[in-house]
Amino acid sequence: MSDSRQVILIADDQESSRELVRAILGRSNYVVVEAADGEQALQISSKAKPDLIILDIHMPKRDGFAVVNELRKDPAFQSTPIMALTASGSLSDKDRIISSGFDVCLVKPIGPAKLRETVASLLLQSGASV
16 A cells, blocks of 8 residues: 655756656656745655655745755754755855755756666665665
8 A cells, every 4th residue: 555665856946847857757666746946845845754855956935055954954854865956057056055965966957867876876875765
């Protein structure tokens, strides 16, 4: 009855970005849940308890920095892998992203193989059950 597949939350205000991630990861047999802004990302995270969270940096209501900061305060999410998926790809942006509590930063556009590889690696490192 229960679905043992890993749950991944993608939070991005661009529907096309969410659709792309859902299509890529859905083929890898993950359960993908979606949020269109930072507030939804926090609400869905508390209910779905995702195994991995992918956040865009620039979103309405709460940006990715505010969301990761809030999640990292919660003991339930301190070891949850959180990935930034953003168009902001400068070295200073990446440094700020990683120092803000993200585990990794990928820059859009992202290739399907790179996304799947990074997700699998983060889940393996976190010890999330497969």
